[in-house]
Amino acid sequence: MYNINQLINRCEELAFDLDYNCAKEWKNEDPSRVLVGYMPIYFPREIVHAAGGMTVGIFGGGDRKQIIKGDAYYQSYICHIPRSIIDMALDKHYDSFDGFIFPSICDVLRNLSGIFRQKGFGKFVKYMDFPQNFLPEVGGVYYQDEMRHVLHYIKEINGVEVTIEKLNRSIELYNRNRRLIALIYDIRQKYPWRLSMKDWYHILRAGTVIPVEEHNEILQQIADYIRDEVGKPQDKIKVVLSGAFCEQPSVGLIRSIEDAGCYIVDDDLQLGSRMIIGDIDATTDSPLAAIANAYISQSQYSSSIYDVENPKEYRLAKIVEDRGADGVIFASASFCDPSLLDAPIFQNAFDKMGIRYIAFQFSENINQFKVIKEQVGAFSDSIKLWEDEPVPVE
Amino acid sequence: MAKEVIKERSMILQKEMIEGLFNDLEKAHETGKKVCYTFVPGNLSELIRTFDMLPVYPEINALQSAMRKKSAAYIKEAERHAHSEDVCTYVKCDVGMLMKGNIGPTGQKLPPPDILLLSYTGCFTFMKWFETLKREYPNATVVMIHTPYQESGTMTPEMINYMVKQMNEEVIPKMEQVSGVKYDEEKLKSILEHSKEAEDWITKIFDTTKHKPSPIDAYFAGVYYIGPINIGFRGTPEAVEYYKELYNEIQERIRLGLGPVTPEGEMHEEKYRLVVEGPPNWTSFREFWKIFYDMGAVIVASSYTKVGGVYDLGWRHDPEKPLQSLAEYCMNCYTNLNIPQRIDLLTKCITEYQADGYVTNSIKSCNSFSAGQLAMMREIEDRLDIPVGFIESDLVDPRYFSYSNIKNRLESYFQMLAQRKMMEAQEA
Ligand code: SF4
Ligand code: SF4
Numbered sequence: 001m002y003n004i005n006q007l008i009n010r011c012e013e014l015a016f017d018l019d020y021n022c023a024k025e026w027k028n029e030d031p032s033r034v035l036v037g038y039m040p041i042y043f044p045r046e047i048v049h050a051a052g053g054m055t056v057g058i059f060g061g062g063d064r065k066q067i068i069k070g071d072a073y074y075q076s077y078i079c080h081i082p083r084s085i086i087d088m089a090l091d092k093h094y095d096s097f098d099g100f101i102f103p104s105i106c107d108v109l110r111n112l113s114g115i116f117r118q119k120g121f122g123k124f125v126k127y128m129d130f131p132q133n134f135l136p137e138v139g140g141v142y143y144q145d146e147m148r149h150v151l152h153y154i155k156e157i158n159g160v161e162v163t164i165e166k167l168n169r170s171i172e173l174y175n176r177n178r179r180l181i182a183l184i185y186d187i188r189q190k191y192p193w194r195l196s197m198k199d200w201y202h203i204l205r206a207g208t209v210i211p212v213e214e215h216n217e218i219l220q221q222i223a224d225y226i227r228d229e230v231g232k233p234q235d236k237i238k239v240v241l242s243g244a245f246c247e248q249p250s251v252g253l254i255r256s257i258e259d260a261g262c263y264i265v266d267d268d269l270q271l272g273s274r275m276i277i278g279d280i281d282a283t284t285d286s287p288l289a290a291i292a293n294a295y296i297s298q299s300q301y302s303s304s305i306y307d308v309e310n311p312k313e314y315r316l317a318k319i320v321e322d323r324g325a326d327g328v329i330f331a332s333a334s335f336c337d338p339s340l341l342d343a344p345i346f347q348n349a350f351d352k353m354g355i356r357y358i359a360f361q362f363s364e365n366i367n368q369f370k371v372i373k374e375q376v377g378a379f380s381d382s383i384k385l386w387e388d389e390p391v392p393v394e
Numbered sequence: 395m396a397k398e399v400i401k402e403r404s405m406i407l408q409k410e411m412i413e414g415l416f417n418d419l420e421k422a423h424e425t426g427k428k429v430c431y432t433f434v435p436g437n438l439s440e441l442i443r444t445f446d447m448l449p450v451y452p453e454i455n456a457l458q459s460a461m462r463k464k465s466a467a468y469i470k471e472a473e474r475h476a477h478s479e480d481v482c483t484y485v486k487c488d489v490g491m492l493m494k495g496n497i498g499p500t501g502q503k504l505p506p507p508d509i510l511l512l513s514y515t516g517c518f519t520f521m522k523w524f525e526t527l528k529r530e531y532p533n534a535t536v537v538m539i540h541t542p543y544q545e546s547g548t549m550t551p552e553m554i555n556y557m558v559k560q561m562n563e564e565v566i567p568k569m570e571q572v573s574g575v576k577y578d579e580e581k582l583k584s585i586l587e588h589s590k591e592a593e594d595w596i597t598k599i600f601d602t603t604k605h606k607p608s609p610i611d612a613y614f615a616g617v618y619y620i621g622p623i624n625i626g627f628r629g630t631p632e633a634v635e636y637y638k639e640l641y642n643e644i645q646e647r648i649r650l651g652l653g654p655v656t657p658e659g660e661m662h663e664e665k666y667r668l669v670v671e672g673p674p675n676w677t678s679f680r681e682f683w684k685i686f687y688d689m690g691a692v693i694v695a696s697s698y699t700k701v702g703g704v705y706d707l708g709w710r711h712d713p714e715k716p717l718q719s720l721a722e723y724c725m726n727c728y729t730n731l732n733i734p735q736r737i738d739l740l741t742k743c744i745t746e747y748q749a750d751g752y753v754t755n756s757i758k759s760c761n762s763f764s765a766g767q768l769a770m771m772r773e774i775e776d777r778l779d780i781p782v783g784f785i786e787s788d789l790v791d792p793r794y795f796s797y798s799n800i801k802n803r804l805e806s807y808f809q810m811l812a813q814r815k816m817m818e819a820q821e822a
Pocket of ligand 2 (some may be wrong): 516517760762763789
């Protein structure tokens with residue numbers, strides 16, 4: 001058993017172990033085990049777990065991998081994450097991975113799936129086309145077909161037949177994971193000083209590269225620890241960080257936001273781990289349908305989900321209200337289409353609603369944040385000094 | 395080169411079709427015709443026609459605005475309203491045009507949409523674009539049809555079922571509701587007969603580049619040829635007539651041994667045959683084209699002319715399976731093909747049309763095309779040992795068209811091609 005500091009340090013190591021040693025060790029223990037890498041944002045990890053596999057989140061090399069080969073694959077006007085992902089693939093970081101999942105989030109990742117196919121990385125490459133039709137009998141059924149497709153690939157590797165019981169058990173494990181994550185967010189919302197965003201980010205991200213059972217234990221320990229008062233409240237505003245759901249800002253940038261006078265009380269940095277709000281029914285005879293229906297009716301808003309029936313600006317405004325946040329920081333990866341194309345929708349709506357925000361762009365490999373820190377500092381000061389009203393939500 | 399270009403009958407037919415559409419759109423309010431905004435890739439124009447609606451294609455408006463030098467102001471307007479500098483300029487051009495009164499490329503005001511039909515095919519930006527438009531036109535009915543990506547290089551029965559179900563459950567009922575017209579499958583089938591025929595003709599037309607000299611430029615002139623089939627006329631007798639006429643004109647050129655027609659008349663000497671990947675630049679379209687024809691370079695095939703449908707591999711609309719064939723059509727559009735499929739298709743073009751080189755025009759703001767182009771280029775170079783060229787520009791943002799950069803790059807590329815040709819001649 002680790003003490004809290006050791007636990008947090010271990011999560012930091014795991015989160016940025018670009019050789020994925022923990023996952024590889026797990027795989028080596030049993031020849032029937034498979035490793036499936038998945039890119040942002042969301043993938044129903046339950047199904048791989050039920051098939052005797054482990055999913056491994058691939059979030060790029062951040063500011064910890066010098067890109068040499070990857071730049072030859074991408075023009076300067078394309079975001080940074082695909083070049084770090086391909087660089088790592090070429091440098092054999094994913095060597096014991098059996099397959100790769102590219103969720104449908106944007107054309108850059110979509111086309112990267114084709115490059116992985118072309119290069120023959122892994123035993124399978126699956127671009128997972130999440131439904132944009134939200135009728136259970138239409139989009140839901142299609143989504144189940146997509147999941148079966150993944151299970152078929154895994155079965156071809158390890159011969160494991162997935163049963164209803166196994167799927168339900170895996171769903172329950174991930175339900176617990178989501179519950180604990182939600183609990184920690186709730187505690188942090190009220191007492192953000194008890195666990196810094198930097199530490200929380202490491203803990204969350206570590207969960208994408210280790211077995212879910214182990215992550216659940218870690219989360220439980222963290223939740224127990226921050227239930228009691230630790231640390232001291234500081235005079236900071238509360239903000240929601242939005243728009244960095246794929247390429248991740250470096251941890252230094254997250255720390256800079258906190259240092260510049262903000263508590264980040266909600267964010268979409270590791271959105272995939274909390275895409276489904278609430279539990280997925282783990283008691284049915286059709287667990288794939290349960291996962292599909294949860295995606296259709298219980299998903300968090302996201303730039304990769306068509307939203308005309310459920311506009312995202314109101315959903316983000318509701319998060320701001322529920323979290324008691326003072327404002328929003330829009331942080332988009334440079335050249336990130338989904339995030340940047342959503343920006344005018346959010347910002348024009350927030351101007352009308354009176355929700356305060358700032359916006360900037362970042363790149364995963366940049367770790368100079370003087371300008372951003374100043375911008376965030378000014379934002380925080382302006383709210384602290386001049387405003388004392390509740391945030392109105394239409 | 396001859397300076398005067400005589401308009402051929404096909405050009406007149408095309409002009410009549412397009413003018414007719416914009417006139418109908420201008421009068422839509424009076425005539426009570428319902429207006430459907432939709433996209434070129436995966437366009438369900440036969441279905442729109444079945445419901446007697448009029449189509450509006452925002453990408454076409456954007457590119458036409460660029461050719462008429464209006465896009466810069468529209469883009470600036472959108473950027474003033476929080477649109478990023480770094481996203482698809484078609485979207486910004488369209489949004490800016492809307493903000494400035496929605497005056498279409500012909501100078502006529504475009505009617506607002508009764509229905510926003512999002513055929514979500516091959517490009518993520520389409521989804522964002524219509525999310526934006528929905529907020530501008532809150533009264534429009536929105537309907538989305540999600541086209542699954544050909545990620546494994548095939549169209550599976552599950553993918554087809556998904557699309558057909560969407561048509562039956564969502565698209566058709568909403569179109570019936572908006573248009574007040576009952577869905578008539580027989581009518582759709584008869585429209586699809588024309589589509590099939592038009593597709594046969596356009597395939598034959600693009601196949602004429604096998605001849606030496608090539609009688610047409612499959613990129614710079616090709617973008618005009620795909621006009622009718624891409625903007626709502628596929629499925630009409632007029633389109634069939636246009637393509638037949640065009641084919642006959644091209645046959646005549648072949649008989650006379652003539653090369654392509656350019657804005658400055660006939661191209662006399664075909665020095666280089668190229669295959670081009672990526673859309674053209676529209677803001678300086680003529681200058682861009684001129685760099686090629688001045689050097690005696692003719693484009694014998696291009697991926698861009700396949701965005702509205704890939705017909706060269708034999709696929710056709712099938713009136714006997716109307717909805718299934720609409721589904722297959724959508725999934726078969728160029729940007730809905732995976733990267734290995736795109737590489738194979740371009741390889742086939744290079745080989746069959748005996749191209750000397752392969753050029754990528756990488757569009758700054760179009761990830762659907764551009765992300766992966768460098769890997770494609772490398773693979774094609776390795777596979778075919780062919781000289782590859784790479785230039786960068788943008789679709790409709792004039793700030794990203796640098797004439798001198800592009801010209802310099804292409805000149806060096808043509809020098810390389812010339813050297814290669816010389817060496818090959820010596821070896822022979
Ligand atoms: S950062 Fe944005 S554009 Fe880049 S791969 Fe991720 S979602 Fe796509
Ligand atoms: S991103 Fe490319 S394919 Fe998509 S709308 Fe823009 S220009 Fe067209």
